[in-house]
Amino acid sequence: MLEVVDEKTGYPTDMLELSMEIEADMGIDSIKRVEILSTMRQRVPGLPEADPAKLASMRTLAEIAEALGAPAGGAPAAAAAAAPVAAAAPAPAAAPAAGANGVDLVAEMLEVVAEKTGYPADMLELGMEIEADLGIDSIKRVEILSTMRQRVPGLPEADPAKLASMRTLAEIVEALHVNPEMGAAEPSLVTAPASISDISSLARFVVRPRVVPAPGFASALFEARTIVVLPEGGDPSAPLAAGLVERLRGAGLPARVATDLDGVRDADAVIDLRALVPETSADAWAKANFDAFSLARALAPRFGEFGGTLVFVQDTGGDLGISGSAPGREGYAGIAGLAKTAALEWPTAEVRTIDLSYLSAARTADDAAAALFTELERGGLEREVGLAADGTRVTLEGALETVPGPTVPVTEGGVFVVSGGARGVTASALIELARTAPGRCKFLILGRTALAEEDPSLASASTDAELKRALMLAARSRGEAVSPRELGSQARRILANREVRANFAALRGYGSEVEYAAVDVRSVEQVRDAVASVRTRWGRVDGLIHGAGVLADASLQDKTDEGFLRVFETKVAGLRALLDATASDDLRWLCLFSSVAARGGNPGQSDYAMANEILNKAAAAEAARRGPSCAVSSIGWGPWAGGMVTPTLAAMFEARGVGLIPLDEGCQAFVAELGAGGPSEVVIGAGLELAPGEAQGYAGLARVHRGSAPQLDDHRVRGEVVLPIAMVLEWFVQLAQVELPSAPSWVFEDFRVLRGVVVSDYDAAPTTLRVVSQSAGEGLGVELTTVDGDGGRRHGARLRAGEGRLSAVEAASLPASPWAVSEVYAPGRLFHGPAFQAITSLEGLSEQGASALLQGYATSGVQWSPRRRPLDPVALDGMLQLGLLCGLARFGEPSLPLAIERCEILRAELDATEGPYRCELRVREASNQHTRCDAALIAADGRVVIRIEGLQMFALPRAQSAAAE
Known part of the structure; x- marks a missing residue:
């Protein structure tokens, strides 16, 4: 019994008791009671039929159990079977790994650090600061912890964001003792292969715009207690902010303008318009992105x-910058990268980017404010959306x-300027280009590594560890003290050279x-001088490859100004x-x-995501400006099997299902x-699936009242508006x-009404x-639910992609309907008012099925809410x-639908005709209280669309039937 109640209502079993009152404590109405009893009879053959009238009078689950034949005061079979399990003593919690197997975590930690960094173990101390003293970055920390887990089974995964906040080795060791809850952050990519070894080729995704209708969901800010709008340019009198706040207040929302971060400290919702400024300079870009980053960090x-x-609201042309139609504004696109990362780091928050065509389209502030408010009130679920002026x-x-195939193939003697091409992946890519290009290429390579002559005495030291030991011994022989950080810096410089x-x-x-120049790629003067020098010798520059980049991974709240600027400027200023x-x-x-x-987005890489998103949209702007004579591309690479990815990290990526290139x-x-010549933005990775829904899914707010759904006035049961x-x-x-979005059809399995929704204040509060x-x-697909304001689930279903081949129901010969269409919507039959009166012709009707012609909402003659609908x-x-x-x-007597085992909707239904339709329905199974039916909706062109x-269908109890009549 308790298991069935859980399944049909959504209440967890462990909170249910037989003594609970069915209606007062649990809100289970008489229809739901019939459904519960019907399911019980399916699972426990031989249970008696229940009189709906008697069932309606029962107050507790215990009374129902007794009516089904359980001993008075006894528990139903399901509950009794579960009792021994519930009574069993809980298993003792596992002790921390170190205590369980006697491993000395301190010794293991120092040994692993020595192994992975090359520092001699005898110079390491737990009190040393990870970054300041040892120079260990976030990638190396993950590698060290991964190795620790291999050596000491049972140690927890390490959340990179939490790991990044720890300052000393001692803190990490302490965390491994006392915090076995340190879970690993999930990767932001949905990936296909189970093993890296299974990957045989790369996936290449072209990023393109897709027109999407506004689905009618409101932003969660409509439930916020405090809404703060940061005005465009930080100007408190800015017209767009004023117009938006006026509209929000008109909707009864507590909105106000603030001009600095102090004003958002207590806000539940923040709308940031500060990037909507006319300037397109590098300084304006930098300020807008840094301001957005500072807000998210706060x-x-x-x-x-x-x-x-x-x-976040930006203006990169109203199409998220993908067309390059707003030249000079591509630098504001980084805000979208920030929003996507913040959404992953804050799974319970709603974080979105709206690209509002405003300044780029010379739109009035009032028009732009109206468009922005409409998106917030009836927009959608997308993490990022563009709103064009049209x-x-x-x-x-x-x-x-x-x-x-190449549209601009690399020709002999091509002259390339390359940033970051001296080392790592970019260098390997250049070597492949040199190997395959028809004839000699010329490369000016810009890097931050200053080439220096190496001490010949170090020639025999080939590894990082060997170099560090040799450098330490050399320093000690000179009577010099050297810190691990200094030692590491020296070794890295030698290996880089x-x-x-x-x-x-x-x-x-x-x-x-090959020409090489050690420059700061962020410096306009240094880069200009280096390029001018080789242009004098080689005569021209044919190609530009920007591969320079640095990382400073940390969660948003732990990011520093210095780290942000170093990551951001290397890409953008470079x-x-x-x-x-x-x-x-x-x-x-x-x-x-x-x-x-x-x-x-990617947790810990908000700055990196921002900088690279600007590169993507800068490529679009350059492609639009230069035309087909220049092959422009921005490649969003997944992780490579090389560079910073050590074998240990590769194993970690593999365990998480993240493929390496x-x-x-x-x-x-x-x-x-x-040389492909476009499109300008692509993503390339090993086994990647760019799933638009990300692992955390979506959440929209449906607000139901007369203004948003006037048609519901015609969907009343016993005088009450019912959803x-x-x-x-x-x-x-x-x-x-x-x-x-690309599925040929959508399949909704196990659709269920857990608790019906009565719109109690239809004319006032939504x-x-x-x-x-x-x-x-x-x-397993995607779980869909509706949740009320108290956190209770009301409806549920599971979504899967269908194949788009919908079949009709079995043909049958049905007798004529006992009622004319004019009699169908009479009291005691169907309660639907004009807006829902779909049936236009009844061609057959009996207990075995029905055949009818139906009209759609567009031809019903009743005004529905004015928006394009995803189905009829x-x-x-x-x-x-x-x-x-x-x-x-x-x-x-009347009945109500409470469950659908499977509903498949053809994606083409989005563009289907507005009717008429034919519907064929067949009753597959029936009892004296419920029926199970199959049905097909057929469009005028013969397609089965649903x-x-x-x-x-479950029968209403007689008492309620009388009331309904």
């Missing part, structure tokens, strides 16, 4: 723990495509000419310096090394992309549009429901109405 402790709503609404998606020289030798070995230095050159190739973090395949992909199943399924289709999607687990809710409701009529023929299987 909100991080509270929003990360308690949730909240943060909406009303077009777009988001971005990755389409899996192969690389086309060796790598640079080896890479240059490889390039020259393929016949290329690109500006490179474009400035080559402004007079007729470039034929422009390739930017971006990151997949920009496309989907094989070095040779990645370099070949770079060469192919270099129809058709509207809930419409919401679920809206979720399906963003979760599975009834609000949160409509939520989240992954149900690998291979009137026709869908008409299918359910036929089930009610079959039940009426059987029961002699297929329902297992529609379960």
Whole structure:
């Protein structure tokens, strides 16, 4: 009994007691009681039928159990079977790993640090600061902890954000003793292969715009107690902020303007308009991105723990900068990368970016404020959305495509300026280009490593550890004290020099000419001078490759100004310096090394995601400006099997299902992309799936009242406005549009009404429901629910992608209907008013099924809310109405639908005709209290656009039937 109640109501079993009152304590109405009893009879054959009238009079679950034959005061079988388990003593909690097996964590930690850093163990102390004394970055910390877990089974995974906040080795050791709850942060990418060894090729996604209708969900800020708007340019009298606040207040929301971060400390919702400024200078870009970053950092402790709503508004042309149609504004695109990362770091918060075409379209502030308010009130679920001045609404998606043939092939003697090409992945890519290019290329390579002559005495030291020991011994022989950090810095410089020289030798070995300049790529003057020098010798510059980049991973709340600026400026200021230095050159190739973090965000890499998102949109702007004569691309790379990814980290990525790009395949992909000539933004990775819904899913706010849903005046049961199943399924289709946008059809399995929704104050305060999607687990689809303001689940279903082949129901010969259409909507039959009166012709009706013609909402003659709908809710409701009529023929009294085993909706239904439709419904199973039906909705062109299987109708108790009449 308790298990069935849990399943049908959503109440957890461990909070249920047989003595609870069915209605007063649990809110279970008489219809739900019938459904519970019906399910009990299916699971326990031989249980007696229950008189609906007697059932309605029972107050507790215990009374129902007794009526089913359990001993008075006894527990139903399911509860009795569970009792021994519940009574069993809990198992003792596992002790920390060190205590359980006697491992000396201190000794192990020092040994692993020595092994992974090369520092001699006898100079290490637990009190040393990880970064200040040892120079250990976040990647190395993850590697050290991964090795510790291999050596000491049972140690917890390490959350990189928490790990980054620890200052000393002692803190890490302490955490391993006392905090076995340190869970690992989930990667932001959904990845396919189970093992890296299974990856045989790379996935290439082209980022394109997709027009999406506004699905009608409100932002969570409509539930906020305090809403703060940061005005454009920080000006308290700015007109757009004023117009937006006026509209929010007009909707009864507590909105106000604030001009600094002190004003947002207590806000539940923040709308940041500060990036909406006309300036397009590098300084304006930097300020806008830093301001957005500072805001997110200030909100991080509270929003990360308690949730909240943060909406960033930018203007990169109203299409998220993908077309390059707003030149000079691409530098504001970094804000979208920040928002996507913040959304991953704060899973209970709503974080969005709205690209509002405002300044780029010379739009009035009032018009822009109206568009922005409409998006917040009736917009959508997308993490990022663009609003064009003509009303077009777009988001971005990755389409899996192969690389086309080169439109601008690399020719003999091509002259390239390359940042970050001396070492790492970029250097390997250049070597592949030199190997495959027809004839000698010329490379000016810009790097931060200053080449220096190496002490010949160190030649025999080939590894990092050998170098550190040799350097330490040399220092001690001179009587000098050297810290581990200094030792590490010296060793890194020597190894970097060796790598640079080896890479240059490889390039020259393929016949290329190489010049090297040690410069700060962020410096316009240094880059300009270096480029001018080789232009004098080589005569021109043909290509530009920007591969420079640095990392400073940490969660938003732990980010520093210095770290942000170093990461951000290396990419963004570096690109500006490179474009400035080559402004007079007729470039034929422009390739930017971006990151997949920009496309989907990545915990700990907010600054990196921001910088690379600007690169992506700068590529779009350059492609639009330069035309087809220049092949422009920004490649969002996934993680590579090389560079900073050690074998230990590779194993960690593999365990998480994150594929690594094989070095040779990645370099070949770079060469192919270099001359492809577009599109400007692609994402390349090993086994990547760019899932638009991310693992955490989506949540929208449905606000139901007369203004948003005037049609519900015609959906009243016993005088009360009741939320129809058709509207809930419409919401679920809206979720399906963003979760599975390319599926040929959407399948909703196990749709259930856990608790019906009565719109109690239809004419005044809205009834609000949160409509939520989240992954149900690998291979299990997407779980969809509606949740009320008290956190109670009201509806549920599971979403999967269908194949788009919907079949009709079995043909049958049905007798004529006992009622004319004019009699169907009479009292005591169907309660639906004009807006829901779908049936236009009844061609057959009996206890076995129905055949009818239905109209859609567009031809019903009643004004529905003025927006494009993702399916035809009137026709869908008409299918359910036929089930009610079959039940009426059987029961002699009304019934209500409470569950659908499977409902498949053709994606093409979004563009289907507005009716008429034909519906065929067949009763598959029936008792004296419920029926199970299958139905198909057929469009005028013969397509089956909706297929329902297992529609379960439950009879209303007689007392309520009389009231309904």
